Amino acid sequence: MKTRTNYFIFTFLLFAILGNFQSFAQTDAKKLLEKARKSFDEGNYNSAIQEYNDLIKIDKTNIEYNYELGQCYYFSDSLKLKAIPYLEYTAKNNLDTLLELYYYLGKTYQLANRLDDALRCYKIYVLAYKPEKMLSIQNILSKDKSVFSGVDNEGTFLLNEVKRNIEE
Numbered sequence: 001m002k003t004r005t006n007y008f009i010f011t012f013l014l015f016a017i018l019g020n021f022q023s024f025a026q027t028d029a030k031k032l033l034e035k036a037r038k039s040f041d042e043g044n045y046n047s048a049i050q051e052y053n054d055l056i057k058i059d060k061t062n063i064e065y066n067y068e069l070g071q072c073y074y075f076s077d078s079l080k081l082k083a084i085p086y087l088e089y090t091a092k093n094n095l096d097t098l099l100e101l102y103y104y105l106g107k108t109y110q111l112a113n114r115l116d117d118a119l120r121c122y123k124i125y126v127l128a129y130k131p132e133k134m135l136s137i138q139n140i141l142s143k144d145k146s147v148f149s150g151v152d153n154e155g156t157f158l159l160n161e162v163k164r165n166i167e168e
Contacts, residue, residue: 028058029055029058029059032051032054032055032058033051033055033064033065035051036048036051036052036055036068037068039051040068040071040072040075043075045072045073045075045076045077046076048068048072049069049072049073049076049079052065052068052069052072053069055069056069061093063089063090063093063094063098066086066087066089066090067086067087067090067094067098067101069083069086070083070084070085070086070087070090070101070104070105071083071104073086074087074104074107074108080108080111081108081111081112083104083105083108084105084108084109084112087101087104087105087108088105091105091121099124099125099128099129100125102121102122102124102125102128103121103122103125105121106118106119106120106121106122106125109121
């Protein structure tokens, strides 16, 4: 009987400690995220990169952390290509929002000389932002299989369309 009581006390204490630890971790992550976003907003990308990397250590599957770290790398002076895995992760795991990530991913692919991939991203971006259609990415992928067909004769059109959409 005494062993059973000790077991319940131990289990209760363990859950209480783990619950408090998780609460502290969430509070720390929230503060760190605020700090990272402030660094990004101030153009201090190297500092933001360090802070987002710390956040990724806490939760590597978090879409926001991956996307925002990818943006930090993209906007940095010399680390742009490091954005690719974070933007790819976001694109793979978040189909219906953050359409602008396809612009950043396309530009980063272009810098890495991965032109087929860049054109696919630009195509998704342009098709999604046509004001008369406002298609979701899922609709684009299900209706337009040519998104995955490599470089086509629309390449020049797509690059001009992206430039025009950004300038508007």
